[in-house]
Amino acid sequence: MSVLENCWPHCLTELERRLGADQFRIWIKPLTVEMTDEGLNLIVPNQIFLQFIRDRYLGMIEEAASTFATGDAPVIALRVGAMQRPAAAPQASNAAEGKPAPAKAVISVSAANHETTRLNPNFTFETLVTGKANQLARAAAIQVAENPGVSYNPLFVYGGVGLGKTHLIQSIGNYVHQRNPGAKIRYIHAEKYVQDVVRAYQHKAFDEFKRYYHSLDLLLIDDIQFFVGKDKTQEEFFYAFNALVEAHKQIIITSDRYPKEIDGLQERLTSRFSWGLTVAIEPPELEMRVAILMKKAERENFKLDANVAFFVAKHIRSNVRELEGALKRVLAYSRFTNQPITLDAAKEALKDILASGSRQVSVENIQKTVADFYKIKIADMHSKKRTRDIARPRQIAMALTKELTQMSLPAIGEAFGGRDHTTVLHACRTIEEMRGSDSEIAHQYGVLLQMLRS
Ligand SMILES: Nc1ncnc2c1ncn2[C@@H]1O[C@H](COP(=O)(O)OP(=O)(O)OP(=O)(O)O)[C@@H](O)[C@H]1O
Numbered sequence: 001m002s003v004l005e006n007c008w009p010h011c012l013t014e015l016e017r018r019l020g021a022d023q024f025r026i027w028i029k030p031l032t033v034e035m036t037d038e039g040l041n042l043i044v045p046n047q048i049f050l051q052f053i054r055d056r057y058l059g060m061i062e063e064a065a066s067t068f069a070t071g072d073a074p075v076i077a078l079r080v081g082a083m084q085r086p087a088a089a090p091q092a093s094n095a096a097e098g099k100p101a102p103a104k105a106v107i108s109v110s111a112a113n114h115e116t117t118r119l120n121p122n123f124t125f126e127t128l129v130t131g132k133a134n135q136l137a138r139a140a141a142i143q144v145a146e147n148p149g150v151s152y153n154p155l156f157v158y159g160g161v162g163l164g165k166t167h168l169i170q171s172i173g174n175y176v177h178q179r180n181p182g183a184k185i186r187y188i189h190a191e192k193y194v195q196d197v198v199r200a201y202q203h204k205a206f207d208e209f210k211r212y213y214h215s216l217d218l219l220l221i222d223d224i225q226f227f228v229g230k231d232k233t234q235e236e237f238f239y240a241f242n243a244l245v246e247a248h249k250q251i252i253i254t255s256d257r258y259p260k261e262i263d264g265l266q267e268r269l270t271s272r273f274s275w276g277l278t279v280a281i282e283p284p285e286l287e288m289r290v291a292i293l294m295k296k297a298e299r300e301n302f303k304l305d306a307n308v309a310f311f312v313a314k315h316i317r318s319n320v321r322e323l324e325g326a327l328k329r330v331l332a333y334s335r336f337t338n339q340p341i342t343l344d345a346a347k348e349a350l351k352d353i354l355a356s357g358s359r360q361v362s363v364e365n366i367q368k369t370v371a372d373f374y375k376i377k378i379a380d381m382h383s384k385k386r387t388r389d390i391a392r393p394r395q396i397a398m399a400l401t402k403e404l405t406q407m408s409l410p411a412i413g414e415a416f417g418g419r420d421h422t423t424v425l426h427a428c429r430t431i432e433e434m435r436g437s438d439s440e441i442a443h444q445y446g447v448l449l450q451m452l453r454s
Pocket residue numbers: 127128129130134159160161162163164165166167168223256292320321324
């Protein structure tokens with residue numbers, strides 16, 4: 001009997017816990033598994049998939065297997081062969097066969113009263129793909145959705161354009177609505193809120209305005225950076241904020257920046273925003289981008305080949321909205337030409353986007369963007385200065401150049417004031433480590449990546 005026969009389902013449960021349901025479903029669940037005397041063979045569909053599993057997940061699989069196996073650590077081998085078809089239903093992510101599905105933290109939305117809430121019924125936790133980039137934000141959102149007005153008030157979500165802030169906060173709204181259809185919920189974009197204030201002003205209808213906003217159970221306000229320079233709006237929002245928080249009603253806010261970085265917002269507001277919890281959404285990493293593409297294609301009833309998903313995800317890196325746009329193009333191309341979605345078809349469908357993307361990022365562009373971001377001189381990118389306020393941005397610029405261009409380490413060194421390639425390597429490693437341990441650096445790097453790719 002294999003050393004893993006009885007405990008493989010536990011390994012799967014553990015892997016699902018560590019990877020999250022979406023990545024688990026895409027990468028692990030479809031693997032065909034053969035038990036051997038020493039351990040198991042994992043069968044993958046092609047060489048690229050094999051390499052990916054080996055580089056990203058094999059260590060984790062081995063760790064899980066040796067935790068649950070009795071006796072010697074099992075041997076895990078990977079080989080290419082025919083793979084299982086992926087499960088049709090996205091919800092079918094419970095790892096252990098035959099085990100009842102655990103109570104789900106997320107629920108779908110039925111015919112909700114979306115007219116009054118202004119919520120998009122498709123923005124739910126179920127349709128939101130989870131990865132490192134939004135793990136924390138999603139966990140906080142679920143917590144708030146389960147205990148509105150109690151756990152974190154306000155919940156402030158920030159991150160770059162098109163990264164899923166609206167989707168995340170509306171998932172909270174839809175969740176609360178599903179559980180409590182009587183709750184008075186309102187999603188509003190900050191620009192629309194400004195218009196409401198102007199209208200109330202014109203019609204001398206502030207009492208009504210106040211009565212409405214102060215009576216909500218859940219207020220979701222998107223892109224609050226649009227309040228900048230709108231003093232009357234900020235004042236009204238200040239009153240609404242106080243009234244709702246005092247009554248233990250939940251407020252959820254998004255912005256493209258950290259609250260204290262929004263120049264032009266009154267200090268009394270920014271200080272209140274930090275009363276609850278502030279969480280960031282970062283640009284998605286490669287695996288998450290692939291998972292998003294697969295999930296979106298699945299919803300459109302297309303089966304996307306992993307090679308095609310990789311190709312698109314590797315080239316479209318700026319944000320999820322653009323990723324969705326690229327997928328739509330690929331699907332439309334396949335429909336119009338009546339061709340299956342092959343790698344060549346995807347390349348053809350995206351050729352304009354790919355050409356403009358590859359033109360944009362140059363080392364000069366990176367140096368200028370980073371210098372502007374950290375408010376240092378472009379000349380400092382080439383200088384010998386070693387003070388931290390100069391050296392750190394320079395290291396970040398080098399790491400970005402390595403990531404975004406095809407330049408070799410010596411060529412990058414040359415472009416940064418004739419430095420040795422070992423200095424560049426050191427910079428790349430330092431920044432990579434810091435991104436894992438310092439959330440501020442991770443966020444800044446993510447923002448810069450997004451600026452450079454868009
Ligand atoms: N993790 C994700 N899983 C699935 N879809 C996502 C994810 N993140 C973003 N999207 C999709 O990407 C699109 C853009 O997301 P969204 O509008 O929420 O971004 P945003 O951060 O609010 O952007 P903006 O800053 O422009 O307001 C939406 O269609 C959304 O469903």
